[in-house]
Structure formats: C-alpha cells, structure tokens
Amino acid sequence: MPIQKFSKEKQATGNFNYGEILENKPIGFPQDGGELKPYSNLFYWAHAWAPDKDSTIGLHPHRGFEICSFVLRGEIEHYDTLLDKWITLSEGDVQVIKAGKGISHSEKLKSGSEIFQIWFDPNIQESLYINASYNDFKSKEFLLESYAGVEKTTISNEMNQIxxxxxxxxxxxxxxKDGIHDHSINDLFYHSIFILSGTLNIEDQVFSKGDFIIIDSEKKIQLSAKNNCKIFEIISPIKPPYKTYAEVHNVN
Known part of the structure; x- marks a missing residue:
C-alpha cells in the first residue's frame, strides 16, 4: 500500500518575530529544507501557532496562488489591501485569498491560536491575470455529520463549497472514537492527512500528532484510532489538468 509518512522531524520549520509564531511545514518552500516538495496542486502547507502572546506577521504580497487559512484553535485577525480593514476569524473558520494579479495581507495570531496556511495552485499561468478576491466562511456553514464513532466536518467536497x-x-x-474505522480512498487522487491529535495505526504503521501522511492508489483503508484522534484531510488530483507552478519552474 502506498503510504508515505513525514514525521515532524522530516518537515521544514520556521518562525516569525523571534519565535512568537512557530511553524512546522509539511510542504515548505525549496529553501526551507523539509523532505517533501510540492505535489499535485498543493504548493505549500504550514502549521503555525502562537504559543504565548499575540503576534503579527506584517503586510506582505502574494500573486497567483489561492492562499487559504484554516483556524484550528483560538482566533486570528486578517487585513488585506482589497478589504482595507481588519476582520476576526475564530476556530473552525476558513479564509480564501485568490491572489490573482496581486494582493498584500497581514495576519495577527492571538495567543494560543493555531492555523494551517495552505497554498493551492489554480493554474497559475492563468490566475496571474485575474483580479484578486477575498472570501471567508464561518464554522457554522460547514456540514457536521456523526456516524459509527466518527464526526466528519465537510469544508469542501465535489460541490466546492469554498x-x-x-x-x-x-x-x-x-x-x-477509539477503535477500528474504514476510510474510503479515491485511487485517482492523493489523500493528504495531518494528524491533529491522538494516534492512528494504518497497516501496522503508527502515526501521531503532527505527522503528515500521503495515501494513494487504494480504494479503502482501515484505521485504528486512539486517544481522541483527529485528522485534517485534503484530497487532490494525482495529475491536475494543467501544468502546475512547481512543474513549470522545476521546484524540487
């Protein structure tokens, strides 16, 4: 079974403001030194947190990519040159910046907060020529389902809610819940999984908090979950229908 594991130790690291904000990066920039490079239309994935004080990442520009922030814990504040105001996002909320021709933004992570920032490649050869846009989605907008010891939050499925x-x-x-669970896999897609808490056993491999997993070419896997296991999963095409930025620029 093609299961790739990238433990915290194999991920790139970073920080802002002399350690006020810390980062582990399952997918970092080439210069960051992590083991995993961009794949599919996933270009960058950072797990960032502010351990003990509010801290602001100053105004900086983006172009082309779709830059999404997922608030895992606490609150963040966001400013960009399109909105020209600060807004607050809370646990479970999601923001989507379509950077397009260009946009600059700033973020404040409140003390104890935790986020993912993930960059998706929307065919950057086209997106560089469209106007930038911003949208956000509140946690209450996402479907929450419970079944057979599983709680599932759908942030975006085939209907592309975001x-x-x-x-x-x-x-x-x-x-x-602790126990054995079946989990469906689409063999035409990568399933990229970040362990948010607890432990997970798949085919005698043990994964714990902070580990990153890529699974493909299977129809179903069986998970053994322990210790209040929570995961965040992104499904993305093995072969996007366009050349990605990483392919065009040979990012490796």
Whole structure:
C-alpha cells in the first residue's frame, strides 16, 4: 500500500518575530529544507501557532496562488489591501485569498491560536491575470455529520463549497472514537492527512500528532484510532489538468 509518512522531524520549520509564531511545514518552500516538495496542486502547507502572546506577521504580497487559512484553535485577525480593514476569524473558520494579479495581507495570531496556511495552485499561468478576491466562511456553514464513532466536518467536497479554482480539491476534518474505522480512498487522487491529535495505526504503521501522511492508489483503508484522534484531510488530483507552478519552474 502506498503510504508515505513525514514525521515532524522530516518537515521544514520556521518562525516569525523571534519565535512568537512557530511553524512546522509539511510542504515548505525549496529553501526551507523539509523532505517533501510540492505535489499535485498543493504548493505549500504550514502549521503555525502562537504559543504565548499575540503576534503579527506584517503586510506582505502574494500573486497567483489561492492562499487559504484554516483556524484550528483560538482566533486570528486578517487585513488585506482589497478589504482595507481588519476582520476576526475564530476556530473552525476558513479564509480564501485568490491572489490573482496581486494582493498584500497581514495576519495577527492571538495567543494560543493555531492555523494551517495552505497554498493551492489554480493554474497559475492563468490566475496571474485575474483580479484578486477575498472570501471567508464561518464554522457554522460547514456540514457536521456523526456516524459509527466518527464526526466528519465537510469544508469542501465535489460541490466546492469554498469556491476554489484549483481543480479537484476536497477538504474534510474527522474526529474518531477509539477503535477500528474504514476510510474510503479515491485511487485517482492523493489523500493528504495531518494528524491533529491522538494516534492512528494504518497497516501496522503508527502515526501521531503532527505527522503528515500521503495515501494513494487504494480504494479503502482501515484505521485504528486512539486517544481522541483527529485528522485534517485534503484530497487532490494525482495529475491536475494543467501544468502546475512547481512543474513549470522545476521546484524540487
């Protein structure tokens, strides 16, 4: 079974403001030194947190990519040159910046807060020529389902609830009761999984908090979950229908 594991130790690291904000990066920039490079239409994935004080990442520019922030815990504040005002996002909320021709933004992570920032590639050869846009989605907008010891939050499925231009992206969060659970895999897609809490056993491999997993070429896997296991999953195409930025620029 093709299961790739990238433990915290194999991920790139970073920080802002002399350690006020810390980062582990399952997918970092080439210069960051992590083991995993961009794949599919996933270009960058950072797990960032502010351990003990509010801290602001100053105004900085983006172009082309779809830059999404997922608030895992606490609150963040966001400013960009399109909105020209600060807004607050809370646990479970999601923001989508379509950087297009260009936009600059700033973020404040409140003390104890935790986020993912993930960059998707929407065919950057086209997206560089469209106007930038911003949208956000509150946690109450996402479907929450409970079944057989599983709680599933659908952030975006085939219906593309968060209106990404990046092809074929689906995003879910799961909470598992201790025990054995079946988990469906689409063998035409990568399933990229971040362990938010607890431990997970798949085919005698053990994964714990902070580990990153890529699974493909299977129809179903069986998970053994322990210790209030929660995961964040992104499904993305093995072969997007366009050349990605990483392919065009040979990012490796």
């Amino acid at each position: 209106d990404l231009d990046s092809d074929g992206i689906q995003i879910f969060q799961y909470s598992f």
